[in-house]
Amino acid sequence: MIDFELPPALKMVKDFAHGVARDTFRPIARKYDEEEHTTAEEIAFMGPIMAQRSSERRKKPKKDADEPKKPRAETEDRIGAIMSTVVGSEEFSWGDAGLLLAIPGNGLGNAAIAAVATPEQEERFAGKFAAMAITEPGSGSDSGSISTTAVLDGDEWVINGEKIFVTDGKQCDIVVVWATVDKSAGKAGIKSFVVEKDRPGVTVTKLEHKMGIRASDTASIVFEDVRIPKDNILGSPEVKTKTEGFKGVMKTFDNTRPIVGSMALGIARAALEFTKEKLEEEGFQFRYGLNKCRLGAIEREVLVMESELEAMRLLIWRAAWMGDNGRANAMEASMSKAKAGRMGSEITRRCVALLGPMGYSREWLVEKWARDCKINDIYEGTQQIQQLVVARNLLGYSRAQLK
Numbered sequence: 001m002i003d004f005e006l007p008p009a010l011k012m013v014k015d016f017a018h019g020v021a022r023d024t025f026r027p028i029a030r031k032y033d034e035e036e037h038t039t040a041e042e043i044a045f046m047g048p049i050m051a052q053r054s055s056e057r058r059k060k061p062k063k064d065a066d067e068p069k070k071p072r073a074e075t076e077d078r079i080g081a082i083m084s085t086v087v088g089s090e091e092f093s094w095g096d097a098g099l100l101l102a103i104p105g106n107g108l109g110n111a112a113i114a115a116v117a118t119p120e121q122e123e124r125f126a127g128k129f130a131a132m133a134i135t136e137p138g139s140g141s142d143s144g145s146i147s148t149t150a151v152l153d154g155d156e157w158v159i160n161g162e163k164i165f166v167t168d169g170k171q172c173d174i175v176v177v178w179a180t181v182d183k184s185a186g187k188a189g190i191k192s193f194v195v196e197k198d199r200p201g202v203t204v205t206k207l208e209h210k211m212g213i214r215a216s217d218t219a220s221i222v223f224e225d226v227r228i229p230k231d232n233i234l235g236s237p238e239v240k241t242k243t244e245g246f247k248g249v250m251k252t253f254d255n256t257r258p259i260v261g262s263m264a265l266g267i268a269r270a271a272l273e274f275t276k277e278k279l280e281e282e283g284f285q286f287r288y289g290l291n292k293c294r295l296g297a298i299e300r301e302v303l304v305m306e307s308e309l310e311a312m313r314l315l316i317w318r319a320a321w322m323g324d325n326g327r328a329n330a331m332e333a334s335m336s337k338a339k340a341g342r343m344g345s346e347i348t349r350r351c352v353a354l355l356g357p358m359g360y361s362r363e364w365l366v367e368k369w370a371r372d373c374k375i376n377d378i379y380e381g382t383q384q385i386q387q388l389v390v391a392r393n394l395l396g397y398s399r400a401q402l403k
């Protein structure tokens with residue numbers, strides 16, 4: 001039988017995250033939306049908590065990153081890091097998605113490290129706040145075309161290049177940088193490297209002024225002859241010049257895309273709950289169980305949006321569960337992000353409209369949620385890129401056949 005009740009361990013994650021979202025994030029959400037680039041000291045206490053969580057995860061035995069995970073038996077049902085992160089992220093984002101991204105130690109680079117680092121690397125980079133740097137001035141959706149280079153010189157890699165739109169790029173301690181070790185090998189030459197921010201040659205050159213998630217910084221970073229230890233290459237130190245190299249770095253997306261989806265879900269849920277509350281105050285009723293044609297227009301619309309939230313959540317949980325249980329989940333991860341990214345934007349925009357002029361006013365957070373939600377349909381692969389991944393997987397086409 002399918003059981004949709006959260007087990008006690010996940011219920012605890014949900015309740016804790018919801019409490020922080022309600023009591024800490026919500027009250028300061030507008031402040032840091034208006035004071036972009038100011039560090040939110042009120043959430044500093046979350047850093048040690050995140051470090052404690054990842055330390056508990058590290059204590060569990062883990063396989064070498066490049067060793068293919070064996071699918072678990074059908075009967076096995078493991079709740080791992082991805083599932084607990086998506087459950088927590090939905091709640092935190094219900095409070096404020098920008099502040100969630102600004103929690104020390106909670107960068108997208110941390111999820112990348114959790115996905116592909118060796119146990120030794122996980123230990124070495126424990127407690128560090130990690131950003132993820134893929135995008136470059138000449139490379140966005142086509143992440144296989146990056147031109148940042150990593151050249152082995154004795155016992156060190158030398159990194160050169162420029163990364164843009166790096167979430168937490170200013171605040172982070174370390175950056176997971178995608179770079180090519182062999183441009184002629186194309187995608188196969190791409191690997192990810194951990195670069196400590198305080199290494200000579202690392203410069204934050206720009207901070208973006210953004211439409212949404214303004215509590216989190218977004219930076220450009222230049223890497224000029226930056227020398228890092230040989231074993232800062234993530235995963236196996238062996239550079240394979242077959243496609244496994246790129247598949248290895250792409251594996252991080254299978255973890256991070258459901259997480260981004262859960263952020264869209266949390267924001268959209270916040271907007272819809274608030275909108276419903278305000279409509280109820282105005283005398284609207286929401287009757288469940290009636291035939292659709294007997295419902296009022298707004299009533300029907302709100303109930304349909306609620307069912308969309310459920311659909312988003314189920315797709316996210318499926319992708320996360322598959323990831324935690326060693327199943328190949330690239331398609332499901334993209335499905336979850338495609339659905340959540342698109343519907344999150346639609347629901348939040350619709351909530352602005354349903355509330356009339358007050359929905360557009362800065363007095364309420366609904367207009368902010370509509371601005372915040374949009375990013376989830378852009379980063380970690382846009383809507384169109386997710387649809388490409390899903391189509392390729394469903395139709396059995398290669399990257400070359402469908403691009």
Ligand SMILES: Cc1cc2nc3c(=O)[nH]c(=O)nc-3n(C[C@H](O)[C@H](O)[C@H](O)COP(=O)(O)OP(=O)(O)OC[C@H]3O[C@@H](n4cnc5c(N)ncnc54)[C@H](O)[C@@H]3O)c2cc1C
Pocket residue numbers: 108131132133134135139140141142164165166167168210218375378379380381382383384385388403
């Ligand atoms: C606030 C913010 C934070 C970000 N954080 C990070 C981060 O932490 N790390 C990082 O590396 N990057 C980050 N990014 C960058 C983000 O991942 C890219 O913007 C995104 O991948 C799209 O790349 P692009 O902007 O170059 O768009 P392009 O690739 O130029 O795409 C432009 C448009 O064309 C469409 N398109 C492109 N290719 C195809 C195709 N084959 N078929 C159909 N349509 C296509 C896209 O969907 C998009 O609509 C961030 C961006 C923003 C705005």
